[in-house]
Amino acid sequence: MKKTNIGTRAIWAGEKDQLAFGATQVPVVHSVSFGYDDMDEWYDVAIGKKEGHIYGRNTNPTVQAFEDKIKDLEEAEAATSFSTGMAAISNTLNTFLYPGDRVVSIKDTYGGTNKIFTEFLPKQHVEVALCETGNHEIIEQEIEKGCKVLYLETPTNPTVKITDLERMAQVGKEKGAIVVVDNTFATPINQRPLHLGADLVIHSATKFLGGHADALGGAVCGAKELVEQIYHYREINGATLDPMAAYLLLRGMKTLKLRIEKQNENAMAVARYLQTVDVVDDVFYPGLEGHTGHDIAKKQMDGFGGMLSFSVKGGVDTVRHLLPKLQFANRAANLGSVETVVGPSRTTSHVECTPEERAAMGIPEGLIRYSAGIEDIEDLINDLEQAFHALPEHLFVNN
Ligand SMILES: *Cc1c(COP(=O)(O)O)cnc(C)c1O
DSSP states (O other): OOOOOHHHHHHHTTTGGGOOTTOSSOOOOOOSBOOOSOHHHHHHHHTTSSOOOOBTTTOOHHHHHHHHHHHHHTTOSEEEEESSHHHHHHHHHHHHOOTTOEEEEETTSOHHHHHIIIIITGGGTOEEEEEOTTOHHHHHHHHHTOOSEEEEESSOTTTOOOOOHHHHHHHHHHTTOEEEEEOTTTHHHHOOGGGGTOSEEEEETTTTTTOSSSOOOEEEEEOHHHHHHHHHHHHHHOOOOOHHHHHHHHHHHTTHHHHHHHHHHHHHHHHHHHTTOTTEEEEEOTTSTTSTTHHHHHHHOSSOOSEEEEEETTHHHHHHHHGGGOSSOEESSOOSSSSOEEEETTTTTTTTSOHHHHHHTTOOTTEEEEEOOSSOHHHHHHHHHHHHHTSOGGGGTTO
């Protein structure tokens, strides 16, 4: 039989084995433990000789359906899940990095990930090399100096910079590194890092996978031998995904392809519109021909994603006037939801940095992150238009 397409698999994969009583939907199994009358069977399940569940911190049927679905979408050998995306990231790094090891990554990783690299790993005597995002030669040089884990994220927050995954994964693997990619922004609909040579793919399922901003979760997919080690770390350390959250994420994932296709389209249209607005200085979206990562994005992605950012003349003052005028956008820190979400980078992804640090990272104070929802595009553009028109003139007299 021909291989099933990803939109169909997003609906069907992972569910069948967990159905009960003829129900067509995966049950939310809230039981903390799973009992056995037969002592030999209990023992066999406990030592992994027989399939089954023992205790909710380790495994659960609803959680397993979520893991099986994301495993299928990333076309991975194995997957495990976490209470949040950050738990997936920290547990993965802690599984493989010990005193004396070296990790190579980029400066523009998600804010929380950056804190692990700058605050926590150095305390554990792990050497961290953070490279200029998008500068492939520098990353290669750092890998050459020694690299246990190569940790990448593309596109990045908030200026959606692109890293060539195939090229970097090859260099990393030649050096014997475990190549890890945070695929949260792209989702498996737009990008499949395992096909490009990565060993492990990480998701904050809280964002596009769930898609409704109503459940936190994380996942790691990849080679069984690596995922088993990460699972072992998580089952002992306890950052387990809750069954109710797993159910909400599973339900969200059924519409993943529809949502991502619409978000790709909406983000592209909004980016093109913003380029025509006088008050807008710069628009960052990998789908735009002028974006520095456009060619690589075109090569490694099937769609350019729902995330973009733009900077406005007049900086923070303009942001303060503009964002509250939007009718169809939540002003919040999340992203990837069916609703459009906007926020200034100085308040959301890079709130921990000083204005000087943000400037050094190429993040203007007037930068706005825009997560395109699935609304009708005409309404999103009309909404932006009326908000720009309502800006007071005095904001720009000195610009
Ligand atoms: C939000 C996010 C995370 C962290 O996920 P949580 O579920 O909030 O812990 C990690 N990476 C990226 C790219 C994110 O956007």
